[in-house]
Amino acid sequence: MSARNGLAEVIEEFLTEAGIEWEAGAREGEFVVTLPGEKKLKTVVSLVAGADALSVSAFVMRNPDENHETFYRYLLRKNLRLPGLAYSVDRAGDVYVTGRVPAAAVDAAYLDQVLGVVLEAADSHFNELLAIGFLASMKKEWEWRVSRGESLRNLEAFRPILQRDGDPAPGQTS
Numbered sequence: 001m002s003a004r005n006g007l008a009e010v011i012e013e014f015l016t017e018a019g020i021e022w023e024a025g026a027r028e029g030e031f032v033v034t035l036p037g038e039k040k041l042k043t044v045v046s047l048v049a050g051a052d053a054l055s056v057s058a059f060v061m062r063n064p065d066e067n068h069e070t071f072y073r074y075l076l077r078k079n080l081r082l083p084g085l086a087y088s089v090d091r092a093g094d095v096y097v098t099g100r101v102p103a104a105a106v107d108a109a110y111l112d113q114v115l116g117v118v119l120e121a122a123d124s125h126f127n128e129l130l131a132i133g134f135l136a137s138m139k140k141e142w143e144w145r146v147s148r149g150e151s152l153r154n155l156e157a158f159r160p161i162l163q164r165d166g167d168p169a170p171g172q173t174s
Contacts, residue, residue, distance in 0.1 A: 007049040007103045014111045037123035054106045056099045060122045063093030064133025071133045097121045
């Protein structure tokens, strides 16, 4: 049995036993895993079982609209606390959590740990990253919703930084 097949078997067995939602990806040896979040509704993770290593990649959010220096400095500081993973940016400026580990180091305990770290990295800082990189857009959205009497429910976490005098109280739409 090849290392690739062995690693893929370890991943598939772990995901199945843990009851984690997944599907086969487009690349050979790829598992596309969906993890539920609290701040970010879900995080989609790509696990690629290669011949020598496991590659991990999860989309966090798109390129920020503003405050790029503060946004990326925040991510770099958080990188110091990510065991075996790091925030990365693609050509478009979109943010991912990525990592690569030797295939021999991958077992069920490692997979459990790495998926936990990915979820923590993608989910726990999501609102702070939105507030840093998309505040102007969020303010426009808030104002538009208030002016039309639309629900503010999915913006409630940001009420302290978005609410203006005269805006509806929590739970009210107009």
